[in-house]
Amino acid sequence: MTTTTVRPLPALGPxxxxxxxKQAERTLGNGLTVIAVRRPAVPLVELRLWMPFxxxxxxxxxxxxxxxxxxxxxxxxxxxxxELQKVGGGLSxxxxxxxxxxSGAGLVTGLDRMLELLVEVLTGASYPGDWVATxxxxxVDRIQVAQSQPSHLAxxxxxxxxxxxxxxxxxxxxxxxxxxxxxxxLRRLHAERxxxxxxxxxxxxxxxxxxxxxxxxxxxxxxxxxxxVAELPPAPPLExxxxxxxxxxxxxxxxxxxxxxxxxxxxxxxxxxxxxxLLFGGYFSSRWVENIRxxxxxxxxxxxxxxxxxxGSVLVAGAxxxxxxxxxxxxxxxxxxxxxxxxxxxxxxLEQARQYALGTLQLGMSTQAGLASLTSAYAGNGLxxxxxxxxxxxxxxxxxxxxxxxxxxxxxxxxAVTVVLGDAARVADSLAALVPVRTEGAST
Amino acid sequence: xxxxxAKIPATKYPVERFALxxxxxxxxxxxxxxxxxxxxxxxxxxxxxxxxGRTGFAHLxxxxxxxxxxxxxxxxxxxxxxxxxxxxNGSTHFxxxxxxxxxxxxALERALFLEADRMRGPRLxxxxxxxxVDVVKEEIRVNVLNRPYGGFPWLTLPPVMFDTFPNxxxxxxxxxxxxxxxxxxxxxxFRHYYASGNAVLAVSGDIDVAEATALIERHFGDVPARPxxxxxxxxxxxxTTERRxxxxxxxxxxxxxxxxxxxPDPVTDFAGYLPFVVLAEVLTDGxxxxxxxxLVQRDRTVTGLGGYLSFMGDPFDVRDPTALLLQAHxxxxxxxxxxxxxxxxxxxxxxxxxxxxxxxxxxxARMATHLLRDTDAVLGRALRMAVLEQQRGEPGLLNELPRxxxxxxxxxxxxxAATLRPERRASVEVVAGGAR
Numbered sequence: 001m002t003t004t005t006v007r008p009l010p011a012l013g014p015x016x017x018x019x020x021x022k023q024a025e026r027t028l029g030n031g032l033t034v035i036a037v038r039r040p041a042v043p044l045v046e047l048r049l050w051m052p053f054x055x056x057x058x059x060x061x062x063x064x065x066x067x068x069x070x071x072x073x074x075x076x077x078x079x080x081x082x083e084l085q086k087v088g089g090g091l092s093x094x095x096x097x098x099x100x101x102x103s104g105a106g107l108v109t110g111l112d113r114m115l116e117l118l119v120e121v122l123t124g125a126s127y128p129g130d131w132v133a134t135x136x137x138x139x140v141d142r143i144q145v146a147q148s149q150p151s152h153l154a155x156x157x158x159x160x161x162x163x164x165x166x167x168x169x170x171x172x173x174x175x176x177x178x179x180x181x182x183x184x185x186l187r188r189l190h191a192e193r194x195x196x197x198x199x200x201x202x203x204x205x206x207x208x209x210x211x212x213x214x215x216x217x218x219x220x221x222x223x224x225x226x227x228x229v230a231e232l233p234p235a236p237p238l239e240x241x242x243x244x245x246x247x248x249x250x251x252x253x254x255x256x257x258x259x260x261x262x263x264x265x266x267x268x269x270x271x272x273x274x275x276x277x278l279l280f281g282g283y284f285s286s287r288w289v290e291n292i293r294x295x296x297x298x299x300x301x302x303x304x305x306x307x308x309x310x311x312g313s314v315l316v317a318g319a320x321x322x323x324x325x326x327x328x329x330x331x332x333x334x335x336x337x338x339x340x341x342x343x344x345x346x347x348x349x350l351e352q353a354r355q356y357a358l359g360t361l362q363l364g365m366s367t368q369a370g371l372a373s374l375t376s377a378y379a380g381n382g383l384x385x386x387x388x389x390x391x392x393x394x395x396x397x398x399x400x401x402x403x404x405x406x407x408x409x410x411x412x413x414x415x416a417v418t419v420v421l422g423d424a425a426r427v428a429d430s431l432a433a434l435v436p437v438r439t440e441g442a443s444t
Numbered sequence: 445x446x447x448x449x450a451k452i453p454a455t456k457y458p459v460e461r462f463a464l465x466x467x468x469x470x471x472x473x474x475x476x477x478x479x480x481x482x483x484x485x486x487x488x489x490x491x492x493x494x495x496x497g498r499t500g501f502a503h504l505x506x507x508x509x510x511x512x513x514x515x516x517x518x519x520x521x522x523x524x525x526x527x528x529x530x531x532x533n534g535s536t537h538f539x540x541x542x543x544x545x546x547x548x549x550x551a552l553e554r555a556l557f558l559e560a561d562r563m564r565g566p567r568l569x570x571x572x573x574x575x576x577v578d579v580v581k582e583e584i585r586v587n588v589l590n591r592p593y594g595g596f597p598w599l600t601l602p603p604v605m606f607d608t609f610p611n612x613x614x615x616x617x618x619x620x621x622x623x624x625x626x627x628x629x630x631x632x633x634f635r636h637y638y639a640s641g642n643a644v645l646a647v648s649g650d651i652d653v654a655e656a657t658a659l660i661e662r663h664f665g666d667v668p669a670r671p672x673x674x675x676x677x678x679x680x681x682x683x684t685t686e687r688r689x690x691x692x693x694x695x696x697x698x699x700x701x702x703x704x705x706x707x708p709d710p711v712t713d714f715a716g717y718l719p720f721v722v723l724a725e726v727l728t729d730g731x732x733x734x735x736x737x738x739l740v741q742r743d744r745t746v747t748g749l750g751g752y753l754s755f756m757g758d759p760f761d762v763r764d765p766t767a768l769l770l771q772a773h774x775x776x777x778x779x780x781x782x783x784x785x786x787x788x789x790x791x792x793x794x795x796x797x798x799x800x801x802x803x804x805x806x807x808x809a810r811m812a813t814h815l816l817r818d819t820d821a822v823l824g825r826a827l828r829m830a831v832l833e834q835q836r837g838e839p840g841l842l843n844e845l846p847r848x849x850x851x852x853x854x855x856x857x858x859x860x861a862a863t864l865r866p867e868r869r870a871s872v873e874v875v876a877g878g879a880r
Binding site: 006007009011012013014015016039040041042043044069077078079080081082085086087088089090096099105106107109110131134137138140142144145147148149150152164250251252253283285290293294295296297298299300301320321322351352355356358359362363365366367368370421 | 451453454455475477478479480514515518519522523524526527528529530531532546547548549550551552553556557561563574575576577578579580581582585586589590591592593694695696697698729730731732737740743744747748773775776802805806807809810812813816817819820821822834878
């Protein structure tokens with residue numbers, strides 16, 4: 001043993017209080033809410049337009065996102081992209097079972113131009129036939145590639161198992177459904193669902209908030225239409241049952257996925273559950289990571305996270321583990337969940353998780369892009385940035401007893417829905433030694 | 445009348461540079477607009493420096509740097525960073541290895557302590573080594589072996605383009621090499637490459653320069669001085685005849701291809717190198733770019749396309765020899781030869797006819813946005829400045845990049861395009877083995 005000076009770990013300085021940046025909000029006559037937040041660090045502006053999109057037809061929704069920027073009466077897709085580029089900007093579209101989102105960023109001097117082009121697309125997307133045909137084939141190819149990815153297949157199986165008949169159960173269309181989508185259907189869907197009522201536009205960056213609201217109002221007040229609103233039914237409760245083993249012959253790893261119950265951000269248990277999740281597997285210094293990665297070397301990146309959607313929240317834990325240790329990895333996972341659900345955490349362990357939760361709030365707000373995504377995600381769930389301060393206070397106040405209680409309520413292994421994607425011939429027997437197993441072929 | 449061009453904005457991040465007596469170079473860039481900091485330590489050793497028979501060692505060693513150090517038990521590093529509200533990671537590149545944290549600014553001294561402690565000496569034990577070999581094997585399985593297009597093209601193209609071990613070998617490593625690595629290998633590697641004189645520390649964000657300087661001297665000042673090892677010359681001659689290689693990816697459902705051409709030395713000939721960085725974007729940035737318009741929209745011979753400098757896509761963090769890469773995914777039954785012929789044709793057209801009105805200016809405006817966006821995060825700034833200091837002694841170049849990109853001329857982009865000849869090209873083709 002070499003002798004070295006023992007150096008003490010330096011203490012932390014005093015915590016800086018969480019301050020929420022300056023913002024302004026206005027709801028326009030057409031029902032669009034605009035939120036502008038000032039963060040002048042770089043001369044850019046971030047844009048997020050969140051439009052409610054629940055219960056939209058899966059394949060048409062995916063194709064709409066793929067082609068909404070594909071042209072208008074005035075400009076072709078290439079021209080729109082070039083016009084955005086001129087101001088250092090770009091727009092992209094994405095869709096999920098809750099929303100259609102248009103997002104982008106550009107030089108702040110180009111904000112007015114970006115808004116003009118945005119409204120041109122919102123009110124005049126034309127879905128030209130040749131472009132739609134090209135994008136249809138591209139999307140089909142992309143889905144085919146996704147279906148060869150173990151992480152995608154495991155997620156697909158988990159969603160089906162968790163959500164049953166709820167619209168969240170299937171989130172990727174089949175290639176044949178995409179092939180059937182025609183431009184007329186996209187124009188119809190656009191007319192029906194791309195409208196300002198219930199939509200939220202977030203602008204974050206080197207802007208004066210009221211001036212940004214004025215610019216947005218000037219550009220977007222003429223966006224009309226208030227068709228159809230579709231409410232999603234609440235997500236069903238989890239129904240534990242046999243482990244679902246999805247066969248992927250030849251896999252050199254197994255994809256392990258567990259779903260556990262969770263609550264929305266506004267629920268009184270949310271802060272304590274967030275802390276309990278961190279203790280279990282929500283950050284690197286968690287019990288699960290220390291156990292199956294740093295102690296046993298079963299896996300590279302295990303992780304658990306509470307996912308919030310409009311119709312419900314769920315805690316998802318995932319790890320890719322070597323085929324030969326699939327059952328041992330599941331055993332350790334159940335052990336860590338069970339231990340957390342039945343034995344209160346140590347106070348210093350909770351403090352560590354608490355500091356992490358509070359610190360990452362600060363980090364998430366420290367860039368324009370982070371702030372824009374956070375503001376938009378909150379707004380989509382009916383919250384505003386001041387919720388951050390309330391949430392920080394709840395994180396600060398949660399006690400060992402609170403965390404132990406929510407861990408017992410939500411993280412008990414008996415409540416888990418478990419899916420494993422892997423080489424069934426090599427892992428089925430040992431998994432069956434731990435839990436009842438139901439095996440099926442990969443779904444594609 | 446030519447299109448009016450958007451004014452390219454610049455940043456004015458302040459830069460303080462100094463070196464400690466032990467040779468450690470330091471860059472500070474204060475910004476008090478948010479209570480967060482980024483801390484980066486960059487060592488001048490990467491994949492190209494790992495010994496023959498030890499493929500993957502630089503990356504494996506990166507893992508070992510997190511496994512405890514003089515005053516820290518295994519797992520302590522993670523707990524102390526995250527218990528201070530921060531996040532951390534490290535990554536291994538062709539020419540450097542970085543370690544970094546981003547934290548609330550009240551954790552500055554703690555972060556410096558943690559980095560200094562492992563610079564003095566990581567705990568290299570048999571148990572930790574075996575554990576991390578297992579973890580790295582799982583990392584390779586998840587990123588390469590168990591997924592389609594794993595390692596394409598960053599692991600599969602260099603062996604086509606290059607001939608010498610440093611440039612051509614698999615930087616993730618073979619399982620055989622990883623498994624036969626020893627604690628003595630690790631100790632040697634540390635002694636040789638992880639010298640204070642071979643490292644740069646950068647701190648960005650909510651700091652007071654005088655206070656940060658004092659803390660850095662306190663924690664790093666007594667790290668034993670060791671000079672930087674001499675860096676070998678990794679130069680290789682340019683290709684004079686085309687090279688092609690093909691492999692079947694058992695999991696890939698569709699074909700793909702990547703091509704690369706050597707480019708001027710990014711460090712010693714930055715002015716000659718920059719037009720290639722711009723050219724890659726002219727060719728591939730978005731729906732208005734040359735190759736997307738032609739190959740994706742008009743010909744429909746490819747379904748996705750990317751163009752970038754250096755195998756890891758880090759144009760300002762790489763030394764010679766490196767390359768401009770184009771990669772494309774094709775539809776079922778797609779014809780790779782046809783795609784390559786069309787790329788040649790478009791490069792010819794660009795070199796001969798030049799750019800269209802406004803094409804260059806809008807590409808440059810978009811590149812400025814990307815550069816500014818990347819450095820908006822304090823950690824992005826610290827990492828970039830650390831590498832710019834290490835490879836160029838010029839961390840303030842970060843502030844200049846948008847302007848320098850904006851100053852590249854049409855003539856330079858045309859001349860760059862003219863050098864991308866088929867006979868200088870190395871390509872690797874993925875044959876889809878996973879079609880169903």
